[in-house]
Amino acid sequence: MKKKVLSVLIAASMAVVAFAGCGSSSSTTSGSAAASGSTSAAATGEVEYAMISGTTTPEEHPYNLGLNKMSELLSEKTNGAVALDVFGNSQLGNERDLIEGLQLGSVQVTCVSTAPLSGFTDTFLVFDLPFIFETSEQARAVMDSEVGTEILNSIEDQGIKGLAWFENGFRNITNNVKPITVPDDLKGIKIRTMENQIHMEAFRVMGADPTPMAMGDVFTALQQGTIDAQENPVPIIETNKFGEVQKYISMTGHLFSPAPVFMSKDYYDSMPAEYQTAVMEAAAEATPYQREQIDEQNVTGLESLIAAGMEENEPEKAPFKDATKSVYDEFVKDEAGCVSPDIYSRVEEIIAQHPAQ
Numbered sequence: 182m183k184k185k186v187l188s189v190l191i192a193a194s195m196a197v198v199a200f201a202g203c204g205s206s207s208s209t210t211s212g213s214a215a216a217s218g219s220t221s222a223a224a225t226g227e228v229e230y231a232m233i234s235g236t237t238t239p240e241e242h243p244y245n246l247g248l249n250k251m252s253e254l255l256s257e258k259t260n261g262a263v264a265l266d267v268f269g270n271s272q273l274g275n276e277r278d279l280i281e282g283l284q285l286g287s288v289q290v291t292c293v294s295t296a297p298l299s300g301f302t303d304t305f306l307v308f309d310l311p312f313i314f315e316t317s318e319q320a321r322a323v324m325d326s327e328v329g330t331e332i333l334n335s336i337e338d339q340g341i342k343g344l345a346w347f348e349n350g351f352r353n354i355t356n357n358v359k360p361i362t363v364p365d366d367l368k369g370i371k372i373r374t375m376e377n378q379i380h381m382e383a384f385r386v387m388g389a390d391p392t393p394m395a396m397g398d399v400f401t402a403l404q405q406g407t408i409d410a411q412e413n414p415v416p417i418i419e420t421n422k423f424g425e426v427q428k429y430i431s432m433t434g435h436l437f438s439p440a441p442v443f444m445s446k447d448y449y450d451s452m453p454a455e456y457q458t459a460v461m462e463a464a465a466e467a468t469p470y471q472r473e474q475i476d477e478q479n480v481t482g483l484e485s486l487i488a489a490g491m492e493e494n495e496p497e498k499a500p501f502k503d504a505t506k507s508v509y510d511e512f513v514k515d516e517a518g519c520v521s522p523d524i525y526s527r528v529e530e531i532i533a534q535h536p537a538q
């Protein structure tokens with residue numbers, strides 16, 4: 182069933198891409214149509230650019246709420262000429278598929294964690310260093326800085342246009358074995374991670390057994406006991422109902438996942454300048470709203486997980502930070518697959534300007 186929906190969507194989006202391809206040359210056509218007195222599409226509220234976007238998260242998760250907000254704003258700004266439909270729950274594939282989908286033209290927009298970008302570029306890896314941020318304010322200051330913008334724009338040469346920095350948030354560990362109070366509690370625990378070399382190494386040095394897996398398979402793997410644990414921000418844990426298959430939630434906050442909103446560059450380039458501006462503005466204006474939803478669901482989500490029977494603990498972070506220090510020595514260096522020392526020091530400088538209270 183899902184496959185069928187997917188192939189219909191792909192076929193539909195290919196038609197859209199074909200249309201958009203013509204769209205660039207059709208600006209002359211519509212110009213002459215306007216000159217000859219026809220009503221332009223924008224004036225009639227007709228959809229000229231029908232975009233689909235995919236996420237791996239449930240509909241009520243802030244990724245989707247943020248993209249829906251962007252969609253509303255875009256529609257207002259273009260009088261309905263640019264539409265954005267949002268498909269959650271990995272319906273259009275996992276995060277790697279979605280990123281590739283932008284390159285292939287089967288998806289026009291996505292919002293993903295930065296971790297799976299490690300398969301495409303090294304520039305986002307600075308965000309994968311454990312405990313680099315202590316507060317959301319620090320992470321937001323980096324995303325919204327000059328270096329943040331450079332990172333966001335760094336995969337344009339791979340056919341991917343960065344639109345905005347939404348966020349996923351601080352990641353915490355859930356498992357079925359015991360509360361994680363010190364790094365040693367992770368010994369022998371089979372934990373699902375994203376496909377990212379730095380995340381995997383961080384869990385390995387703490388003694389866990391990291392197993393990369395696509396998000397869409399995590400619930401079943403936890404339910405069947407193929408894995409004991411997973412790590413994610415509260416809104417992901419709550420909207421995916423992981424509380425039904427996990428007993429303990431330990432607020433380690435070991436990583437912060439930003440969530441860039443990306444667009445297919447070819448598709449973006451096929452749009453007239455006024456629609457490109459509308460896309461950029463809609464994404465920027467949806468960002469504060471999206472981040473508010475994260476802040477809100479971090480609180481309400483945890484309350485509902487606890488109410489539903491999860492046991493929460495808040496471990497002291499220093500021992501985890503110490504235990505993962507070697508990851509910095511291993512990964513901050515001028516080598517492929519590592520964090521550029523230049524990006525790292527620029528990020529550290531911004532963090533130092535925003536000390537945790």
Ligand code: EAX
Nearest residue numbers: 237293294349375396413
């Ligand atoms: O980006 O795969 C993950 O754990 C991510 O946090 C999630 O899919 C949203």
